[in-house]
Amino acid sequence: MRNDGHGERAGKGGDVTRPGPGSPLGLYRVLAPAGVLPQAAWRLDAGPELWPDEVRVRVERLNLDAASFRQLREATGGGAADMRAAVCQIVAERGKMQNPVTGSGGMLTGVVEEAGPGSPLGLAPGDRIATLVSLSLTPLVITDGLAGWDGRSEQVPCQGHAILFGRSIATVLPADLPGPLALAVLDVCGAPALTSRVVGQAALAAGPGAVGPVVAVLGAAGKSGSLSAAAARRAGAGRVIGVVPGDADAATLRAAGLADEVVITDARDPVALAGAVHGAGGPAAVTVVCVDVPGCEGSAVLATADGGTVIFFSMATSFTAAALGAEGVAADVTMLIGNGYVPGHARLALDLVRAEPGVRALFEARVSEGAPGGRRGKEEA
Amino acid sequence: MRNDGHGERAGKGGDVTRPGPGSPLGLYRVLAPAGVLPQAAWRLDAGPELWPDEVRVRVERLNLDAASFRQLREATGGGAADMRAAVCQIVAERGKMQNPVTGSGGMLTGVVEEAGPGSPLGLAPGDRIATLVSLSLTPLVITDGLAGWDGRSEQVPCQGHAILFGRSIATVLPADLPGPLALAVLDVCGAPALTSRVVGQAALAAGPGAVGPVVAVLGAAGKSGSLSAAAARRAGAGRVIGVVPGDADAATLRAAGLADEVVITDARDPVALAGAVHGAGGPAAVTVVCVDVPGCEGSAVLATADGGTVIFFSMATSFTAAALGAEGVAADVTMLIGNGYVPGHARLALDLVRAEPGVRALFEARVSEGAPGGRRGKEEA
Numbered sequence: 123m124r125n126d127g128h129g130e131r132a133g134k135g136g137d138v139t140r141p142g143p144g145s146p147l148g149l150y151r152v153l154a155p156a157g158v159l160p161q162a163a164w165r166l167d168a169g170p171e172l173w174p175d176e177v178r179v180r181v182e183r184l185n186l187d188a189a190s191f192r193q194l195r196e197a198t199g200g201g202a203a204d205m206r207a208a209v210c211q212i213v214a215e216r217g218k219m220q221n222p223v224t225g226s227g228g229m230l231t232g233v234v235e236e237a238g239p240g241s242p243l244g245l246a247p248g249d250r251i252a253t254l255v256s257l258s259l260t261p262l263v264i265t266d267g268l269a270g271w272d273g274r275s276e277q278v279p280c281q282g283h284a285i286l287f288g289r290s291i292a293t294v295l296p297a298d299l300p301g302p303l304a305l306a307v308l309d310v311c312g313a314p315a316l317t318s319r320v321v322g323q324a325a326l327a328a329g330p331g332a333v334g335p336v337v338a339v340l341g342a343a344g345k346s347g348s349l350s351a352a353a354a355r356r357a358g359a360g361r362v363i364g365v366v367p368g369d370a371d372a373a374t375l376r377a378a379g380l381a382d383e384v385v386i387t388d389a390r391d392p393v394a395l396a397g398a399v400h401g402a403g404g405p406a407a408v409t410v411v412c413v414d415v416p417g418c419e420g421s422a423v424l425a426t427a428d429g430g431t432v433i434f435f436s437m438a439t440s441f442t443a444a445a446l447g448a449e450g451v452a453a454d455v456t457m458l459i460g461n462g463y464v465p466g467h468a469r470l471a472l473d474l475v476r477a478e479p480g481v482r483a484l485f486e487a488r489v490s491e492g493a494p495g496g497r498r499g500k501e502e503a
Numbered sequence: 504m505r506n507d508g509h510g511e512r513a514g515k516g517g518d519v520t521r522p523g524p525g526s527p528l529g530l531y532r533v534l535a536p537a538g539v540l541p542q543a544a545w546r547l548d549a550g551p552e553l554w555p556d557e558v559r560v561r562v563e564r565l566n567l568d569a570a571s572f573r574q575l576r577e578a579t580g581g582g583a584a585d586m587r588a589a590v591c592q593i594v595a596e597r598g599k600m601q602n603p604v605t606g607s608g609g610m611l612t613g614v615v616e617e618a619g620p621g622s623p624l625g626l627a628p629g630d631r632i633a634t635l636v637s638l639s640l641t642p643l644v645i646t647d648g649l650a651g652w653d654g655r656s657e658q659v660p661c662q663g664h665a666i667l668f669g670r671s672i673a674t675v676l677p678a679d680l681p682g683p684l685a686l687a688v689l690d691v692c693g694a695p696a697l698t699s700r701v702v703g704q705a706a707l708a709a710g711p712g713a714v715g716p717v718v719a720v721l722g723a724a725g726k727s728g729s730l731s732a733a734a735a736r737r738a739g740a741g742r743v744i745g746v747v748p749g750d751a752d753a754a755t756l757r758a759a760g761l762a763d764e765v766v767i768t769d770a771r772d773p774v775a776l777a778g779a780v781h782g783a784g785g786p787a788a789v790t791v792v793c794v795d796v797p798g799c800e801g802s803a804v805l806a807t808a809d810g811g812t813v814i815f816f817s818m819a820t821s822f823t824a825a826a827l828g829a830e831g832v833a834a835d836v837t838m839l840i841g842n843g844y845v846p847g848h849a850r851l852a853l854d855l856v857r858a859e860p861g862v863r864a865l866f867e868a869r870v871s872e873g874a875p876g877g878r879r880g881k882e883e884a
Contacts, residue, residue, distance in 0.1 A: 147805075147832055149774060157772050159801045161831050225823070259831045289833045312830065391538050393530060420540045424528075434822070434840070441815070441822040441840060442606070449693065449843030450542050450640045451528055452670045459815070459822060459838035462830030 144173030144240065146288030151261050153217070160287075161259035166217035168261035168285065174240035175288035179232040179251065181262070184209075184278040185305060186228040189437075190221035191276045197223075205273030213264050220258035226437075227257030228276070229309060230284055231295065242288055252308050253284070254291040254468060261285035277302070293468040302489050303482075304472065310346035311471035313435045314353035315464035317410050320431055324407050325358030334360030338399050338406035338425055340389045341413035342381055343371035346435055348484045350410045351380040352474050363402045365389060367413075374487070378480030390417040396424035411436050419444040426455045435460035525554030525621065527669030532642050534598070541668075542640035547598035549642035549666065555621035556669035560613040560632065562643070565590075565659040566686060567609040570818075571602035572657045578604075586654030594645050601639035607818075608638030609657070610690060611665055612676065623669055633689050634665070635672040635849060642666035658683070674849040683870050684863075685853065691727035692852035694816045695734035696845035698791050701812055705788050706739030715741030716788035719780050719806055721770045721799060723762055724752035727816055728793035729865045732761040733855050735789070744783045746770060748794075755868070759861030771798040777805035792817050800824040807836045816841035 144150065150173060152158060153165040160166055172178055186194075186209075198204035213219050220227050234249040245251065253260060263282045270279035286292055295304050317337075324335040337354040341347040342364030351362050364381030366372050372384050383402035387394045389411075399406055405427040411418055416438045423444070426432050432455055434444065444457050475482050525531065531554060533539060534546040541547055553559055567575075567590075579585035594600050601608050615630040626632065634641060644663045651660035667673055676685050698718075705716040718735040722728040723745030732743050745762030747753050753765050764783035768775045770792075780787055786808040792799055797819045804825070807813050813836055815825065825838050856863050 147774075157774065159773050159828070159831070161828060162798070162801065226827075255831050255833075256827050258827065291830075291833050392540050393528075393538065417543070420543065437823055437826070439822045441820045441825075442818055444822075444840045445818070445843060446637050446639065447540070447542060448840075449672075450540070450636050452636075452672050452844050453842075454844060454846055455842065457840035457842055459825045459829075459840060461834075461836065461838055462826060463833050463835060465835055 140171050140173045144175040144238070144288065146175060148259070148261070148285075148287035148290075151285065151287075159259070160218070160261075161256065164216065166261045168217035168263045170263070170283055172236060172238045172285070174238040175242065177237045177241050177243055177245050177286040177292075178235045179230070179253075179284045179286060180235045181230055181232040181280050181282045181284050183231045184219060184228060184257065184280045185230060185309065186219070186276040186278060187226045188276060189224045190226045190228065193221055193223050200273060202271065202273035206268040206271055209278070210264055210267060213262050218257060218260055218262050225258065227260070229253050229257060229305075230260070230262075230280075231301070231305060232284065235283065240288070243286060243290070243292060245292065245294070250295045251292045252295055252305055253286065254293060254308060254311070254463075260290070291463060296472055299472065299475065303475070303485055306345060306485055306489050307349070307471050307475050308468055310349060311467040312460065312462035312464055313346035313410070313412060314349040314474060315467035315470050316433055316458070316460060317350040317408070318353040318357040318470060319464060320433060320458070321354045321357035321359050321408050324431070334358040335407035336361045336363065336404055338363040338365060338404060338409045339381070340365045340395075340409065340411050340418060340422065341436075342366060342384075343375040343378075343484065344412055345485060345488055347410070347412035348375070348378060348380055348481050349471055349474055350412060350435075352478050352481050353470070354408070354410070355380070356474075361403050363399055363404060363406065365395065365398065374484060378484045380478070380480050389413045389421050390415060392421040392424045395421040399425040406430060408433065411439065414438045416440065417443075420447045420451070423448045423451060423453045423455055423457075426453070428454045431456040431458060433458045433460055521552050521554045525556040525619070525669065527556060529640070529642070529666075529668035529671075532666065532668075540640070541599070541642075542637065545597065547642045549598035549644045551644070551664055553617060553619045553666070555619040556623065558618045558622050558624055558626050558667040558673075559616045560611070560634075560665045560667060561616045562611055562613040562661050562663045562665050564612045565600060565609060565638065565661045566611060566690065567600070567657040567659060568605075568607045569657060570605045571607045571609065574602060574604050581654060583652065583654035587649040587652060590659070591645055591648055594643050599638060599641055599643050606639065608641070610634050610638060610686075611641070611643075611661075612682065612686060613665065616664065621669070624667060624671070624673060626673065626675070631676045632673045633676055633686055634667065635674060635689060635692070635844075641671070672844060677853055680853065680856065684856070684866055687726060687866055687870050688730070688852050688856050689849055691730060692848040693841060693843035693845055694727035694791070694793060695730040695855060696848035696851050697814055697839070697841060698731040698789070699734040699738040699851060700845060701814060701839070702735045702738040702740050702789050705812070715739040717742045717744065717785055719744040719746060719785060719787035719790045720762070721746045721776075721790065721792050721803060722794035722817075723747060723765075724756040724759075724865065725793055726866060726869055728791070729756070729759060729761055729862050730852055730855055731791045731793060731816075733859045733862050734851070735791070736761070737855075742784050744780055744785060744787065746776065746779065755865060759865045761859070761861050770794045770802050771796060773802040773805045776802040780806040787811060789814065792820065795819045797821065798824075801828045801832070804829045804832060804834045804836055804838075807834070809835045812837040812839060814839045814841055
């Protein structure tokens with residue numbers, strides 16, 4: 123069987139366009155099982171020839187999500203050779219980097235090699251881009267055995283190629299921001315975009331001249347949390363309450379100046395959290411959950427006013443715990459599954475980092491610490 | 504240790520009010536672990552003495568959720584004696600009927616025995632009620648060993664008592680509807696209420712004179728699905744598309760007259776489902792997911808128009824699959840976690856059954872079939 127994703131149609135390694143209109147969802151790339159979307163597929167065709175609406179990217183770096191990275195490290199012991207072999211084997215078998223245990227992927231950066239004539243993404247050869255869809259649905263071939271990776275970081279130097287579909291999302295990396303910083307921002311850019319929309323709607327509903335809505339951000343000193351706090355304020359929040367688990371994060375958040383009130387409490391303790399948020403000017407009209415530990419659903423619901431909204435960004439959110447938890451306390455709150463895609467999300471997040479020195483300083487510290495990726499991975503509390 | 508939930512404070516079995524203001528969330532009933540909400544607790548104090556804001560109910564019937572029932576049947580083999588022993592042991596150990604494997608519970612019916620002077624629920628001794636919060640957070644004592652249960656139905660005749668907190672939800676059973684019918688309706692009453700709200704908002708946003716929004720209901724021939732379809736039409740839907748998995752459900756749904764279009768397709772097949780909904784007048788402005796099989800997240804997203812809303816009621820919904828799935832196809836859809844509590848939900852659902860002969864006929868057929876409970880359990884596809 124072919125393990126390199128090329129097969130008999132590889133030809134000269136690209137610039138061969140496949141016939142037909144293609145599928146914006148990448149359905150023709152699904153090898154097994156039949157009929158599912160690429161994310162749900164066990165195996166994708168990662169061959170380099172493009173359908174007319176596809177784009178091929180020369181990969182420079184994979185950014186594994188932290189849940190997957192942790193699982194691989196625990197399963198292999200973490201040695202460089204074993205880590206490389208594990209990732210290469212997954213990609214060879216599946217045609218994508220989707221950890222079969224965690225189901226998760228990550229994102230990648232690279233340079234556009236070829237854009238099909240029907241691609242709607244507006245990319246041109248030579249563009250340096252980051253993908254904003256998960257690696258778990260992105261056809262990928264690795265050609266260097268990951269020789270440049272020491273196995274100790276989620277950031278994986280990588281040679282090979284990846285395919286973007288017509289409906290994939292990618293963004294050109296900004297020239298004015300360091301690559302690792304931009305990557306960290308883009309990884310969580312859905313959070314500030316959706317926060318901005320929801321808070322803006324709440325401010326609009328309150329009417330002109332009214333005090334803006336109270337917004338609580340759980341995990342406000344993290345990457346998605348700090349961006350969400352900044353976005354909330356710009357969207358018209360009357361008060362931003364930042365919730366953090368300890369003194370160090372509180373100091374970070376205060377230094378960044380992103381919250382009107384900083385409270386220290388365990389977000390898994392519903393009574394303590396609700397009390398703290400109420401004491402800081404709550405309950406919240408909008409609560410944003412960016413703490414990636416399980417068990418925060420009840421806390422978020424209790425911290426939110428009747429008629430308010432909880433935005434769950436944390437990938438540790440349990441659908442059942444949220445649904446039955448709100449019902450269990452007769453809380454009339456709207457609960458949103460944080461969609462990682464909102465039109466304009468990349469630009470909004472990058473602009474926040476450019477305009478808000480507090481956000482930028484916080485991100486630079488997080489990036490230099492090597493904190494794990496956020497949205498498509500897991501964010502540390 | 505006390506296994507009957509009474510202990511040394513039981514006194515004469517009631518009419519002893521505990522001191523203090525009580526806790527509307529039932530926090531004082533949590534024995535272990537400390538500090539969590541009753542639903543997250545391992546063990547509750549189910550003693551009959553009330554805090555001033557509590558209500559004690561003489562239990563008549565437990566309605567186990569289907570996921571829990573199935574697990575118990577598989578674990579015990581399903582014999583009456585073993586099933587009774589299994590449920591009695593859980594309740595004795597935990598002070599509530601929360602299946603430790605599935606985490607789920609069910610609901611109950613009974614007669615109010617005593618209402619504390621500070622109870623806000625408006626209940627009086629003698630009221631025959633159904634609880635609208637999960638058994639997984641309801642203090643419960645069983646006194647008859649479930650002698651009247653044959654172990655073959657989720658409906659469990661039961662003697663004992665249960666406690667309602669200040670913020671628990673319960674409703675007086677209607678005198679004009681058979682008990683099993685009312686119970687089945689109340690079990691899923693959050694679905695039509697939230698559907699009504701979301702569709703009503705979409706109709707309002709479309710403006711006066713505009714054609715109402717297209718609504719797709721996945722699993723429209725089921726209990727929560729049929730109520731949601733009826734609620735959508737009353738809230739101003741311009742077109743209701745009912746999606747069902749096979750011919751029998753299609754016939755049922757057509758006979759009930761609840762959908763403008765009935766389409767037969769597998770809700771787990773995103774391409775087929777999206778194609779069918781588009782062909783029937785979609786994409787949908789609002790998609791309601793009432794099919795309780797895993798793997799419908801991508802389908803629901805693809806069937807929904809940009810700017811539209813997906814309401815996930817199914818307890819089989821995966822938070823991660825929904826979040827990453829929408830992002831993966833660049834779908835700007837709002838995704839709601841179906842909150843089982845919406846003010847007025849019980850009345851709205853019962854009124855729909857009274858007013859819509861199609862809904863009533865469908866429910867009567869489902870109830871006589873012994874179909875498993877919905878919202879707080881699992882609904883069959």
